[in-house]
Every structure is written in C-alpha cells, then in structure tokens.
Amino acid sequence: MSKQVVFHIGGWSSCGFYSKASNVLASLSILFPSRLKVVDHKYGSRDEYRSWLIGTSGSGFRDTFGISKASNQTSSPFAWIESSDGGNSFVGGCDDTLAWCKDFCAPKEEGGEEKAVHVDDGHTKGHGYDYDLVVIGGGSGGMAASKEAAKFGAKVAVLDFVKPSPAGSTWGLGGTCVNVGCIPKKLMHNAALIGEILSSDTEPFGFTAPQALEKGHSWEKMREAVQNHIRGLNFNYRVTLREKEVTYLNKLGKFVDAHTLSLTDKKGKVSQITSSRFIIATGGRPSPLNCEGGELAISSDDIFSLEQNPGKTLCVGASYIALECAGFLAGIGVDTEVAVRSILLRGFDREIADKIGAHMEDHGVKFRKGVVPAKLEKNGEGKIEVTFSDGTKDVYDTVFAAIGRSADTGKLGVENINLKVNERNGKIPTKFEQTSVPNVYAIGDVMEGCPELTPVAIQAGRHLARRLFDGSTTPMDYKNICTTVFTPMEFGTVGYNEEDAKEKFGCGSYEVYHSSFNPLEWSLSEHRGKHPAFAKVIVNKDTDAVLGIHYLGPHAGEVTQGFGVAMKKGVTYNDLLDTVGIHPTSAEVLTDLTVSKSSGKSADAKGC
Amino acid sequence: MLRVLHSRAARASVATFINNRSTGALGNARKVQSRSISQVITLTDESISKFKEGNDRVVLYYTATWCPPCKVIKPIYEELSENYEKVAFGKVDVDDCPDAAADANIRSVPTFVFLKDNSPVKEFAGADKKMLEDGLSELSDM
Numbered sequence: 145m146s147k148q149v150v151f152h153i154g155g156w157s158s159c160g161f162y163s164k165a166s167n168v169l170a171s172l173s174i175l176f177p178s179r180l181k182v183v184d185h186k187y188g189s190r191d192e193y194r195s196w197l198i199g200t201s202g203s204g205f206r207d208t209f210g211i212s213k214a215s216n217q218t219s220s221p222f223a224w225i226e227s228s229d230g231g232n233s234f235v236g237g238c239d240d241t242l243a244w245c246k247d248f249c250a251p252k253e254e255g256g257e258e259k260a261v262h263v264d265d266g267h268t269k270g271h272g273y274d275y276d277l278v279v280i281g282g283g284s285g286g287m288a289a290s291k292e293a294a295k296f297g298a299k300v301a302v303l304d305f306v307k308p309s310p311a312g313s314t315w316g317l318g319g320t321c322v323n324v325g326c327i328p329k330k331l332m333h334n335a336a337l338i339g340e341i342l343s344s345d346t347e348p349f350g351f352t353a354p355q356a357l358e359k360g361h362s363w364e365k366m367r368e369a370v371q372n373h374i375r376g377l378n379f380n381y382r383v384t385l386r387e388k389e390v391t392y393l394n395k396l397g398k399f400v401d402a403h404t405l406s407l408t409d410k411k412g413k414v415s416q417i418t419s420s421r422f423i424i425a426t427g428g429r430p431s432p433l434n435c436e437g438g439e440l441a442i443s444s445d446d447i448f449s450l451e452q453n454p455g456k457t458l459c460v461g462a463s464y465i466a467l468e469c470a471g472f473l474a475g476i477g478v479d480t481e482v483a484v485r486s487i488l489l490r491g492f493d494r495e496i497a498d499k500i501g502a503h504m505e506d507h508g509v510k511f512r513k514g515v516v517p518a519k520l521e522k523n524g525e526g527k528i529e530v531t532f533s534d535g536t537k538d539v540y541d542t543v544f545a546a547i548g549r550s551a552d553t554g555k556l557g558v559e560n561i562n563l564k565v566n567e568r569n570g571k572i573p574t575k576f577e578q579t580s581v582p583n584v585y586a587i588g589d590v591m592e593g594c595p596e597l598t599p600v601a602i603q604a605g606r607h608l609a610r611r612l613f614d615g616s617t618t619p620m621d622y623k624n625i626c627t628t629v630f631t632p633m634e635f636g637t638v639g640y641n642e643e644d645a646k647e648k649f650g651c652g653s654y655e656v657y658h659s660s661f662n663p664l665e666w667s668l669s670e671h672r673g674k675h676p677a678f679a680k681v682i683v684n685k686d687t688d689a690v691l692g693i694h695y696l697g698p699h700a701g702e703v704t705q706g707f708g709v710a711m712k713k714g715v716t717y718n719d720l721l722d723t724v725g726i727h728p729t730s731a732e733v734l735t736d737l738t739v740s741k742s743s744g745k746s747a748d749a750k751g752c
Numbered sequence: 753m754l755r756v757l758h759s760r761a762a763r764a765s766v767a768t769f770i771n772n773r774s775t776g777a778l779g780n781a782r783k784v785q786s787r788s789i790s791q792v793i794t795l796t797d798e799s800i801s802k803f804k805e806g807n808d809r810v811v812l813y814y815t816a817t818w819c820p821p822c823k824v825i826k827p828i829y830e831e832l833s834e835n836y837e838k839v840a841f842g843k844v845d846v847d848d849c850p851d852a853a854a855d856a857n858i859r860s861v862p863t864f865v866f867l868k869d870n871s872p873v874k875e876f877a878g879a880d881k882k883m884l885e886d887g888l889s890e891l892s893d894m
Contacts, residue, residue: 372819375816378847382854383858386857
C-alpha cells in the first residue's frame with residue numbers, strides 16, 4: 145500500500161481555475177481517503193492571495209521553494225506536495241494539478257513504482273582515486289556497464305583476463321557468451337540445422353543428391369569459420385571500448401582493499417589501481433567433473449575450439465548446455481551419448497523437456513539414464529574409458545562435462561574487503577546489484593539470483609551504470625525474462641512453466657491452452673512429421689493474465705522475443721486471441737490456442 | 753609465368769628477412785630503404801615507429817588472420833609491393849600489435865594507411881585494389 149500524499153492547494157475563492165483544481169482534488173480525497181489528503185488554503189480575495197504568495201520582494205510563500213518555476217508563479221491556484229521530511233515539492237498551477245490527479249488515478253502495475261535506491265557508497269566528485277569505476281570482467285555485462293558509465297562522463301576501466309581452462313583453452317575479450325557460449329553454440333547449432341535441411345528437405349523440395357551430404361561435415365572448416373568470427377568480434381569489442389573511452393586492461397584483478405585492486409598481467413607483472421566504485425562482472429565457469437579421472441573431461445570452455453572432430457562423445461549432464469551441445473554434435477554426425485542423472489532440463493516445463501528428449505533420441509542422440517560417470521581413465525589407444533555409477537562401461541574419444549557452472553569469485557580477494565559470498569556456489573548476494581560492501585556492485589552470472597543469460601547481464605549493467613552516474617532510480621526487472629534453448633528442436637519460453645504455476649497459484653487457478661502442430665515448412669518431408677512442434681500458454685483463470693508462454697518448434701528465439709514484450713506489458717489470454725496472426729507461420733499458433741488442457745481434448749492438430 | 757616465379761622468389765626473400773629480424777637482425781628500417789625489390793615487412797608494436805621514421809614513403813596494411821577480405825587483398829598487396837620502389841610496405845596484425853592498432857585508431861580490417869615523412873596523407877578501409885593502387889601512385893608522386 146502506498147503512502148498517503150498530503151497535497152496543498154492555495155488560491156482565491158472566486159478564481160475559476162482554483163475552484164476547478166480544488167474540486168477535483170476534493171473528489172479524489174473522498175474516493176481515496178487513505179491515499180490522498182488535501183489541505184486547502186483559500187483566500188477571500190485576489191489581493192489577500194497575492195500578498196501571501198508573492199509578498200514583498202522575495203518574501204512570499206512561493207519563494208520558500210527555492211526554485212525559479214515556483215518563484216515566478218503569480219497566478220492562482222498554487223499547488224505543492226508536503227514531504228514526509230518536512231520539505232515541500234512544488235507542483236504548479238491548475239493544469240499541473242489536474243495532470244497530477246490524472247496520473248494519481250492512472251492504473252499502475254504492481255511493483256511498477258519500485259525505485260532502486262542504493263546505500264550511500266561514499267562516491268564524490270573529487271574522490272581522488274584513479275577511476276570513477278573499475279569493472280572486473282569484460283563479458284557482456286561488464287562491457288555494457290562500462291560503456292554506459294563512460295557515456296555519462298565517468299572515468300572507467302574494464303579488466304578482462306581469461307584464466308585458461310583445465311584443458312588449456314583461452315580466448316579474447318567479450319566473456320563467455322561471445323567466446324565459449326551463445327555465439328559459437330548458435331553457429332554450430334545452425335550447422336546441425338543445415339544438416340537436417342540437407343538430409344530431410346532437399347528431396348521433397350526438388351533438389352537431388354546434394355554433394356554436401358556425400359562429402360560429410362568438416363569440423364575443421366566449421367571451427368575455423370566460427371573462431372574467425374569470434375576473433376573479429378573480440379577486435380570489434382576492443383575498438384568499441386576505445387571509442388567509448390573505456391580503458392581496457394588485459395589483467396587479472398584482486399581486491400587489496402575496498403578501493404584498491406592489485407593487477408597481474410600475462411607476464412606476471414603486478415601493479416595497482418584505485419577506484420571510487422567497482423562492478424564485479426566475472427561471470428561463471430563450468431564446474432569440473434567430480435569423479436576419478438574427471439580432469440580428462442573437457443567443458444564448454446574447450447569444445448568450440450577443438451582442433452579436431454571430437455569423435456565419439458559422452459556428454460555428461462542434462463542442462464541446456466549439455467543438451468544443446470549434444471544436439472549439434474549429433475546433428476553434424478558425431479556419435480553422441482548423454483549421461484543423465486535424473487531429469488532433462490531441470491527448471492523448464494516438464495512436458496516440453498520430455499518432447500525435446502524424445503526428438504533428440506530420434507535424431508541420433510543416445511541417452512544413458514539414471515547414471516553418472518564414476519571413473520574416467522585413458523586406455524592404451526588414447527581413448528577415455530568411462531565406468532558409470534551402475535557399473536557399465538564404455539569407451540569414448542571425448543568426454544564433455546556440462547554439469548553446472550560456478551561463479552568465478554575464487555581469486556577476487558573478496559576476503560580482503562569482507563564481501564559476502566554464498567559459500568555454496570561462490571555467488572554474490574546483492575540488493576539492486578549493490579553488494580555488502582557499498583562501493584562494490586555485482587551484475588550478471590556472478591550475482592546471486594540472476595538468471596544466467598547474457599542480455600540480463602547487459603540490461604542490469606546498463607541500469608546500474610545509469611543509477612550510479614546519471615541519477616536514475618530504475619531497477620533491473622528480473623521478471624518474465626524470455627529465453628530460448630537451442631536444442632535440435634528449439635524451445636522458446638517466458639514466464640511460469642506448468643509446474644511452477646501449480647506450485648505458486650494452486651491447481652485449479654490456472655488453465656493451460658495447448659496445441660501440437662506441423663510447421664508448413666516441414667509438411668513436405670516424411671522425416672519431419674514424427675515429432676510435431678508444440679505450443680502452450682498458461683493463463684490465470686481469475687484475471688485472464690498470461691502466466692507463461694512456451695513454444696517448441698523452428699525459430700523459437702525469433703518467435704519468443706516479441707511475446708516477451710507482450711508479457712512485459714501484461715498480456716492477457718484474450719489479447720492473444722484478439723491478435724491477428726501472420727499466415728502461414730508457426731508463431732501464429734499462439735494467437736489461436738483454444739484447446740484447454742482441462743477439457744481433455746487432444747492437443748494434436750487436426751487435418752487441414 | 754616469369755612474373756609468378758619472380759613474385760614467389762620475392763615472397764621467399766620476405767620470409768627470410770622476417771626470420772632474420774626475429775633472430776635479432778638490427779637496422780631493418782635502413783635495410784628496407786636500400787632494397788632493390790619492394791618487400792612487405794611484418795611489423796610489431798615495437799618496430800613500427802622505427803619503420804615509419806626510417807622511410808619517407810610508407811604504406812601500412814592493418815590486417816588480421818580471421819578477416820576474409822584480408823585473404824583476398826594480401827597477395828595483391830604483396831605483388832604491388834614489387835611495383836612501387838619508392839614506397840616501404842608494412843604489415844600490422846591488429847591482434848599481435850594491439851597498441852599499434854589502437855594508436856592508429858584502426859576500426860576495421862583491412863585498413864591501409866599511407867604516410868609521407870611519417871605523417872598520414874591518406875587512409876581507407878576495405879579490400880579495394882583500385883584504391884590501393886591509386887593511393888600508392890599518389891604517394892609515389894609526392
């Protein structure tokens with residue numbers, strides 16, 4: 145419940161503008177007594193009013209505000225709001241009062257008024273440190289925050305130093321997403337999609353015997369093209385930082401005290417810099433496989449830059465990283481197996497996760513369920529023999545572990561500044577991205593509770609920079625963030641999945657509308673028909689608000705992005721039905737979901 | 753045919769020259785000036801200023817191994833280096849020489865910078881043979 149506003153209005157009794165504004169205010173205070181109290185300062189004549197308001201040479205009431213807009217006002221009414229701290233804030237005349245009233249009545253989203261106000265971090269203009277802001281970590285979030293801060297005139301440095309993976313991989317500026325995450329993943333996923341088009345679609349669409357299929361896939365060519373693209377991006381990031389006047393330091397930072405970092409460069413040379421504020425944006429790194437011989441496994445830090453085709457591969461884990469990689473490996477013809485301890489894609493909609501698993505199984509990925517590797521050892525031929533927890537064994541060329549990620553805070557020297565860190569996962573708890581040390585902030589994967597997604601880190605970094613250097617109070621909105629899993633059949637999702645909706649709202653309080661459908665582009669190919677695409681929305685029965693939108697099918701990222709906007713604006717189920725679809729597309733299914741799950745009718749598409 | 757052979761020989765000598773440099777041969781800038789056949793010299797963050805100071809007409813080719821258009825223009829650049837005797841041809845890899853690239857404010861690759869008496873007189877980005885030839889002719893006539 146918001147606080148009661150005490151609104152003052154002064155004027156002279158027969159002034160029409162005063163009466164109008166005063167009447168509207170009086171009505172509102174009757175309708176919303178807990179939110180609005182009106183104090184009326186009514187003067188009998190124009191002269192009395194003016195002598196109160198204007199007085200003689202700067203002694204009138206209007207001059208107590210100390211702002212020229214107030215001091216220049218001569219007309220009636222004169223309106224202001226009383227602040228709880230005793231000060232007053234000037235509103236204006238009749239039009240300003242009516243505009244304020246209109247805004248007062250306008251529907252507001254719950255939480256929409258939340259302001260992010262930081263604990264005083266001691267930052268002043270003449271702080272005397274080397275920098276206004278030093279960002280530790282040049283990934284998506286760190287670069288976005290540093291560039292945004294520099295835009296507002298802050299003197300900024302960004303540190304980026306990649307500690308080699310256990311298998312020895314390193315990379316350039318830009319962080320996980322660009323170098324060993326989203327970018328190479330999506331490109332290699334695309335290689336698999338091209339493979340599927342070649343094998344499934346060429347014939348029915350009139351192309352015959354494509355040479356590409358006979359020659360097979362060249363890992364080396366793909367890797368080189370992907371890596372070249374990434375190196376181009378690395379260069380562009382350096383250029384952009386330079387153009388935005390952000391100092392880029394290829395050095396590893398460690399806190400000495402709350403305003404000092406010791407820096408170590410590639411050659412081991414140590415120096416120090418000081419800064420008024422810091423943002424920790426070091427992200428995360430893959431968790432190592434914790435079993436005998438676990439060091440023989442590679443991770444997502446290594447897979448995209450492998451010199452050679454990984455050969456027969458065991459992917460350990462059932463996270464989206466494990467399944468995306470298994471998916472593209474199988475898609476380019478690699479013999480791929482996934483060891484799943486319990487369920488696929490924990491945290492995502494179960495029904496859809498199971499569909500993804502079934503689709504992958506039919507697309508060359510073997511699943512070894514209910515097991516984890518117990519032991520890895522190199523055999524005489526240089527291959528890796530894996531003993532599983534159920535005692536079974538198999539031999540692989542490559543073991544790829546994607547069992548989770550841990551925050552990269554181990555070498556930051558957090559103990560030197562008494563920065564609170566979650567001991568379980570190394571993540572840093574924050575309030576509005578501010579840590580327990582007021583001049584140290586954290587964004588992105590390293591921050592506790594932050595969805596581990598590049599665009600989230602970017603957005604949070606920009607908002608934080610605006611708050612720190614441009615007086616903004618806008619918080620980062622972590623709700624309803626849309627994302628896509630790039631498994632062979634792509635999965636776009638935003639909002640609650642069915643399990644979470646059940647837990648949060650209770651069984652009978654929501655309805656699910658769903659549909660299986662065959663994208664038109666797939667309809668000519670026999671191979672494509674077996675696993676139809678699928679969409680579902682979860683709707684609050686009371687309010688009609690859409691709680692979640694889930695789409696399994698081609699171009700899921702492109703489909704889901706726009707629905708992310710709709711979710712942010714509070715889309716209802718009727719809004720979806722009221723939207724005219726684009727025909728023929730897959731996305732249009734979301735404007736035409738009429739079969740409810742509770743009806744018991746099949747979600748399968750019917751005929752033509 | 754003869755020309756191709758000639759060009760290969762020149763490239764081989766560039767390789768020898770670079771090898772010499774990396775094993776510590778000094779005074780490369782002078783050597784460039786006194787050469788009879790133009791060669792492309794691979795520069796470093798350290799050697800670039802000497803190269804610019806030691807030659808009155810210089811063209812610098814900022815490049816990267818990951819850049820597809822660079823692969824197209826590289827052999828052309830090498831071949832042109834044999835035709836403009838008055839001009840010293842340098843090559844700067846923007847990843848190996850981040851400082852040199854930053855100093856010259858290189859925003860994309862390939863970028864060609866033409867210098868007369870160590871002052872930039874022309875610059876362009878892109879694998880454009882015609883612009884490269886025009887720049888070299890202008891520089892030679894200065």
